[in-house]
Structure formats: structure tokens, C-alpha cells
Amino acid sequence: MPYILDTALSDIASTAQSVLGVSQSPSIEIARAEFAADYALPCFVFAKELKKSPQDIAQALASQLRHDAIAKAEAVGGFVNITLANSLLAQATAEAYSRSQSYGTQEIFRGKKQVIETNNPNAFKDMHIGHAYNSIVADTIANLLELGSGEVHRVSYHGDVGLHVGRSMWAILKYAQGDIQKLKEIVPAERPAFLSRMYVEGTGAYEDPLEKQQIDLLAKQSFTLDDPFYKEVYELCKQWSFDYLDEIIATIGSKHVERRYFEREADELGRKIVEANIGTVFKESEGAVIFEGEKYDLHTRVFLNSRGNTLYEARDLGLMQLKHTEFHPDMSYIVTAEEQKEYFKVVFKAAELVLSELAGKTTNIPTGMVKLSTGKMSSRTGKVLNIEWLFRALHEAVLARSPDAKNIEDTVTGALRYAMLKVRIGSDIIFDINEAVSLEGNSGPYLQYAYARARSILAKLDAAVPVGDSIEGDEHQLAVRLLQYPAVTAKAVEELTPHVLTAYLYELTQQFNRFYEHNRIVGHAREAERAALVQAYSVVLKNGLTVLGIPAPERM
RNA sequence: GCACCCGUAGCUCAGCUGGAUAGAGCGUUGGCUUGCGGAGCCAAAGGUCAUAGGUUCAAAUCCUGUCGGGUGUACCA
Numbered sequence: 001m002p003y004i005l006d007t008a009l010s011d012i013a014s015t016a017q018s019v020l021g022v023s024q025s026p027s028i029e030i031a032r033a034e035f036a037a038d039y040a041l042p043c044f045v046f047a048k049e050l051k052k053s054p055q056d057i058a059q060a061l062a063s064q065l066r067h068d069a070i071a072k073a074e075a076v077g078g079f080v081n082i083t084l085a086n087s088l089l090a091q092a093t094a095e096a097y098s099r100s101q102s103y104g105t106q107e108i109f110r111g112k113k114q115v116i117e118t119n120n121p122n123a124f125k126d127m128h129i130g131h132a133y134n135s136i137v138a139d140t141i142a143n144l145l146e147l148g149s150g151e152v153h154r155v156s157y158h159g160d161v162g163l164h165v166g167r168s169m170w171a172i173l174k175y176a177q178g179d180i181q182k183l184k185e186i187v188p189a190e191r192p193a194f195l196s197r198m199y200v201e202g203t204g205a206y207e208d209p210l211e212k213q214q215i216d217l218l219a220k221q222s223f224t225l226d227d228p229f230y231k232e233v234y235e236l237c238k239q240w241s242f243d244y245l246d247e248i249i250a251t252i253g254s255k256h257v258e259r260r261y262f263e264r265e266a267d268e269l270g271r272k273i274v275e276a277n278i279g280t281v282f283k284e285s286e287g288a289v290i291f292e293g294e295k296y297d298l299h300t301r302v303f304l305n306s307r308g309n310t311l312y313e314a315r316d317l318g319l320m321q322l323k324h325t326e327f328h329p330d331m332s333y334i335v336t337a338e339e340q341k342e343y344f345k346v347v348f349k350a351a352e353l354v355l356s357e358l359a360g361k362t363t364n365i366p367t368g369m370v371k372l373s374t375g376k377m378s379s380r381t382g383k384v385l386n387i388e389w390l391f392r393a394l395h396e397a398v399l400a401r402s403p404d405a406k407n408i409e410d411t412v413t414g415a416l417r418y419a420m421l422k423v424r425i426g427s428d429i430i431f432d433i434n435e436a437v438s439l440e441g442n443s444g445p446y447l448q449y450a451y452a453r454a455r456s457i458l459a460k461l462d463a464a465v466p467v468g469d470s471i472e473g474d475e476h477q478l479a480v481r482l483l484q485y486p487a488v489t490a491k492a493v494e495e496l497t498p499h500v501l502t503a504y505l506y507e508l509t510q511q512f513n514r515f516y517e518h519n520r521i522v523g524h525a526r527e528a529e530r531a532a533l534v535q536a537y538s539v540v541l542k543n544g545l546t547v548l549g550i551p552a553p554e555r556m
Numbered sequence: 557g558c559a560c561c562c563g564u565a566g567c568u569c570a571g572c573u574g575g576a577u578a579g580a581g582c583g584u585u586g587g588c589u590u591g592c593g594g595a596g597c598c599a600a601a602g603g604u605c606a607u608a609g610g611u612u613c614a615a616a617u618c619c620u621g622u623c624g625g626g627u628g629u630a631c632c633a
Contacts, residue, residue: 032576042575044613054575054613077576078613122633163632288631299559302631312633342560342628366561369627401595411595422581423569427562428626435568435582439595442569442581449595457592503570506580513596522592534592556595 003486004092008069009039012082019064020057022046028082030484037074037081038480044078054078086471089479090529093468096483096536104489104543109150115329116142116152119249119257122159123241124168126196127387129431130337130370132252136420136549137367138335139254140498143547145333148493153327154257157319160238161263162309166219167202168195170211172233173218180232191240192388220309223267251391253413253549261322263315270318271310273354274303281353293346301346316347317354324358331361338366338426365496368428385431390416397437398445402556410551411445417550418444422502442506444550447541450509452556453516454538460522461531468532475526475533478515481508482533485540489547498548505544512537 009028017025024045031040043057050057058075065073065080072083096103118138121131145152159165175198176182186194205211218230225231242260249256274282274289282289287306291313293299303314310318323332334344344364352359394412398405405411419436423429439445471479484504492500521530542552 029575033579034577040576044575047613079576159633286630290630297559299629301629305631307631309631311631313631336633337627338561339627340633343633368561398595405595427569430568432568432582438582440582441595443595445595446581449593453593453596460592499570503580510580514598516592517588517597520591524592556593 004088004095005483006486006490008067008084008088008092012065012067012069013041015067016041016061016065016080020046020050020061022049024049031081035076035081036083037072038084039082041080041082042078043080084480086476089471089476089483090469092483093471093479093532093536096485097532097539100539101543103539104147104485104547106148106486106490106493108490108493109145109148112150112330113327114145114150114152114331114333115155115323115327116145116333117157117335118142118154119156119245119254120158121245122164123238124160124165124195125199125241126192127245127248129385129387129390132248132387132390132416133370133420133429134335134337134367135249135254136252136417137365137425137498138333140417140421140547140549141333141335141365141496142255143549144493144496144498147489147547153259153329154255155259155261155323156257157261157263157266159263161219161222161267162312163215163219164199165222165234166215166217167206168199168237169202169218169222169230169234170205170215171198171201172237173230176233178229180229180236183233183236188243192244195237195240196386216307220307223264223309248387251409251413252387253417253551255549259326261319266315266318266322267310268318269321270314270316271304273317273321274310274314277354281350291346291350293349296349298346298349299342301343303350313343313347313350317351320351320358320362321355324355329361331363333363333365335365335367337369339369340364341366365425367425368423370429370431390436393437397439401439406555407551407553410553411439411448411556414444414448414545414550415439416444417548418447418502421498421548422506424499425497445556447505447509447545448550448553449556450512451538451541451545451552452554454512454534454541455554457521457534458531458538461527468529470529471533472526472529474515474519475530478511478533478537481511482537482540485544489544492547501544501547505541505548508537508540508544512541
């Protein structure tokens with residue numbers, strides 16, 4: 001069912017079209033703040049067709065445009081500035097709070113099966129804020145797909161074989177010295193840091209030619225797991241990784257996945273796919289098996305290395321096949337750092353040739369990199385901003401701001417997710433600790449606080465669901481803004497851009513705070529009407545925050 | 557070298573499917589006691605939208621060149 005305001009606006013557009021007698025429906029945009037109007041209808045595009053100046057067209061249209069939803073239409077320059085009727089706003093506001101959680105849902109993915117990889121960090125590694133960023137973005141995109149009525153399957157994919165495992169295992173085995181007890185003595189709280197240290201150590205050792213040989217062997221063993229002790233250590237530490245991951249996921253507010261894929265599974269299948277197509281799609285070269293991307297304006301990549309192991313490329317083919325077999329998705333999404341953008345183009349091209357039924361169904365969404373002022377983070381060198389460190393810093397910042405704060409974890413989650421979602425996906429995030437930890441201004445806690453305050457107002461009122469049947473004065477602007485929510489979700493869902501939503505929610509909240517500052521609600525003669533507005537506002541804010549994975553606390 | 561991405565206020569970013577005087581937050585300066593939660597509100601200062609051309613009634617937005625930065629480019633993921 002379409003939304004009242006959206007319907008009214010498109011109806012106004014077609015009315016304007018027939019008034020003007022033009023071939024193209026006019027666009028209606030949100031009016032700029034300085035014009036004391038809600039929407040604007042630019043007339044410039046019709047100048048040629050009507051052979052009149054935009055100003056004259058606007059004049060004519062303003063005087064002839066009649067519509068129930070319009071309170072005032074005024075020509076300013078080449079625009080017709082439109083003020084909406086308060087009766088329409090009252091009606092649409094009632095729609096917002098009666099639709100409640102479903103207000104803002106869209107239909108564009110109705111009937112579409114979608115698989116999206118979220119929470120992808122590799123086993124045996126530490127989590128830094130880059131991982132958190134990736135997970136938060138992917139999780140939020142999954143939420144947007146759901147908001148668009150898609151049938152969404154969240155999956156994850158984890159590297160549990162290969163060189164990085166060899167590196168870690170080299171250091172872990174050295175630490176254990178043949179005794180698994182030595183590992184079991186490590187208490188849960190210290191395990192993540194331990195694993196992180198081991199990985200850094202193993203990576204360092206790989207520089208040494210002798211150790212490199214050893215590590216390559218250990219890497220190979222990660223596929224076979226033929227040594228019992230190796231296997232025992234491997235499985236123990238792998239479990240630690242996932243225990244830790246579950247904790248992190250809870251803290252960053254992402255949802256759990258319904259299926260966890262491992263490279264081990266994708267490995268065998270990927271190898272088969274590649275081997276079955278040697279000589280046609282793939283080619284042997286210098287002992288390796290490659291895909292000649294140059295033929296397609298891409299670059300050549302190795303799928304099986306000269307030692308006979310699958311590389312990420314081959315395993316990704318296997319994974320694509322696995323996901324397809326299990327879910328038969330219409331669309332499949334992989335959110336990765338931008339550095340893998342070209343890589344995925346090559347893999348997708350190869351997939352298109354060998355797994356034709358999957359062609360065009362998988363999309364890579366490249367994110368920017370998370371950077372510190374000190375430079376690029378890399379878990380290989382240990383030069384990272386550890387995620388737990390960040391949680392602690394946020395926690396302390398919340399307590400410093402308000403020593404008796406409630407729902408601190410919610411505030412931490414809100415601050416972190418908002419900070420990462422408010423910029424456009426694809427541009428780098430320069431991670432400034434002080435700004436991320438900031439709880440004021442354009443931040444998650446600003447929105448959460450405004451939500452808690454709105455709820456607190458509503459709690460003071462007697463009626464469970466306030467009823468308002470009119471809008472006037474200052475209420476008008478707030479109503480218009482909050483009723484734009486469905487239009488915003490439509491855009492965010494279509495483009496899969498969470499920042500569109502954060503920007504809107506922030507502006508809405510600013511508007512609410514202004515209203516709140518200047519207009520008494522409880523005890524005012526217009527209490528019922530204003531309460532209805534606050535109620536609708538809290539519905540919109542909560543729905544929006546939920547899509548972003550940000551908790552909307554009743555108290556803070 | 558080649559390919560792709562980026563350059564907007566002191567800093568971090570919106571705006572980019574062309575439309576009105578380019579907007580936020582942080583930071584800076586100055587206000588708001590006694591009213592629903594001040595994590596708030598009001599106001600000021602701060603811009604040649606990297607740069608030079610082009611297209612257009614109209615360009616931060618589209619096209620081209622230049623400069624500056626990033627990423628990728630055969631056995632890491």
C-alpha cells in the first residue's frame with residue numbers, strides 16, 4: 001500500500017502536468033529551508049516545450065494549480081513553491097503511527113531471494129575496526145534488503161585454510177611445544193590477544209627463508225589436517241576465534257548469520273570447477289592455473305598455484321556455487337574493502353563463463369578503507385586499532401559524559417554504528433578516535449537521546465495512543481519532515497545507501513529538538529495533537545534506527 | 557606504465573541521475589537559570605567546491621586537459 005504523502009505528491013505532479021499540458025511529469029523536490037514552503041516544482045524544463053519563460057510558466061501554474069493536498073502554491077522565480085495542507089499532514093501522521101513498525105517498508109525486493117555475506121573475519125586473526133566496519137555495513141545493507149521486503153539470507157564466509165592459518169599455526173605450535181594443556185591454560189579473556197600475537201609472529205617468521213618453508217608446510221596441513229596434534233590445536237583455536245566473533249557481533253549490534261561457510265568447504269568444489277575447465281576458460285601457465293582476464297579488459301589472476309593449492313579465486317567460485325545450490329538467490333551480495341574491487345570483477349567474469357546460471361547475480365559492494373591518522377591498518381603487521389580497545393574507549397566516554405548512564409552498551413553500539421554508517425559507502429573512513437567517541441552533534445547518541453526524551457514525554461501522557469486530527473503552526477514543519485521517511489527509505493533501499501537514512505534521521509531529530517525547545521507539549525492546549533506528532537516522530541526514529549541496527553533506548 | 561577511485565569551511569563529511577544565496581558536525585566566539593530529560597537550543601565568524609577549459613538558460617554536479625592523493629595490476633586474502 002502506498003504512503004499517503006507519496007501518493008499526494010505524485011498526484012500533484014500529474015495534476016500539474018495536465019494543467020500545463022506538457023509531455024513530461026514535473027519533478028517535485030523538497031524546498032530549500034529559506035523559502036517557507038514544503039516542496040518546490042521547478043518549471044525550467046518546460047520552457048522549450050511551452051515556448052515561455054520559466055517564470056511565466058511558474059506564475060501560470062501557481063494560479064491554476066488546485067489540489068486538496070495543497071494549502072498554498074506560489075511562484076518564485078522559475079519555481080512553484082508548494083505548502084501542503086495541514087489536513088493532509090494530520091492524516092499522514094495518523095498513518096505513520098498506526099502503521100508503526102511497518103511504516104517505511106518498501107516493496108522493490110518483494111519475492112526476491114537475496115544472500116548477503118556479513119561478519120566475514122577470518123579465523124585465527126584478531127578483529128580490528130576494519131572488520132567491524134565491514135560487518136556493520138553488510139549487516140545494515142541486509143537490513144535495507146529486508147526493508148525492501150526481500151527474502152534475505154545472511155551468511156558468512158571464513159578463511160580457515162591457507163597461508164594465514166599456516167602463519168598462525170607456526171607460532172601457536174611453537175608456543176604449545178607439543179602440549180595442548182599450555183593452550184588450554186589461556187583464559188578466555190586473553191585468547192583474542194593471544195591469537196593476534198601469534199599471527200603477527202608467524203607473519204614475521206615468514207620473512208625468514210627457512211621458516212617460510214616450514215610455514216608453507218603448515219599451511220598445506222590446514223587443508224589436510226592429517227596430523228592429530230595439529231588438528232587438535234587447530235580446532236581449539238578456531239573455536240576460540242568464533243567464540244570471540246560472536247561476542248563482537250553482539251557488541252556491534254549486527255545480526256547472526258543463518259549459515260557459516262568455510263573455505264574448507266569451498267576449496268574442494270572450487271578446485272573441481274577450475275580443473276573441469278582447464279583448456280577452455282582456465283589455462284596452465286608456469287605451473288599454475290590462471291584465468292586470462294586481459295581478454296576481457298581485466299587482469300589475469302591465478303586460481304590454482306604452482307604448488308597445486310587453490311587460491312582465494314578458486315575458493316570463491318566454489319563458494320558461489322555452494323550459495324547457489326543452497327539458496328538459489330536472485331541476488332547475492334559481497335561487501336568487501338575496495339582493494340578487492342578489481343579482484344571480484346575477474347572472479348565474476350570467470351564465474352560467468354563456468355557457472356553460467358549464476359551470471360550477473362552476484363554484486364560486490366566495495367567499501368572504503370578504515371584508516372587511522374597513523375596510516376593504513378593491517379592485521380599482518382599488528383598495526384591495527386583493536387576493536388575491544390575502541391569499545392572500552394567508547395564505554396569510558398559514555399560514563400564521563402553521564403556517570404549514571406543507563407543502557408551504556410546501547411549507547412556504545414549506537415555511537416559506533418552511526419559513526420560508520422553516516423558516510424557514503426565507498427569513501428574511506430578516516431577514523432578519528434575523538435570524533436568516533438563523541439556523543440554530541442551528528443552522532444548516534446544524539447539520536448538515541450532524542451528518542452529517549454520523546455518516549456519520556458509520551459510516558460507522561462494518559463492516553464496510550466494519542467489522537468490528533470489537526471496540525472498547525474510549528475507543528476507543520478516537523479510533520480512534513482517526519483512524513484518524508486518513506487521517501488527516504490525508498491531511496492536508501494533502492495541505492496543500498498545507509499547514509500541517506502542517517503542524514504535524514506539527523507535532520508529530523510534536529511527539527512524535533514527545535515520543536516521541543518520552543519513548544520510545550522504536556523499540559524498545552526494542543527497536547528493531543530502534539531502528542532500525536534511526537535508519537536509519529538518516535539515511530540519514525542525508532543524504525544530508522546532499527547534499520548541501522550542502532551538500539552532505540554527508552555532511557556539513557 | 558595501464559586501469560579504477562578521490563580532491564567541497566581549520567578538521568571530518570553531506571550535496572554529484574545539472575536548478576533558487578553550496579550545507580552539517582567538530583573546533584572557535586557570544587547567548588539560553590527558575591518549563592515535558594541541557595547528550596539540548598539560538599546566533600556569529602569561516603568557501604575562488606584542487607586547477608584550466610568546454611557543454612547548458614543554469615555546473616560542486618556532465619565532458620576534456622593539468623596538478624595532487626589513494627587502490628589494483630600472477631601464484632596473500
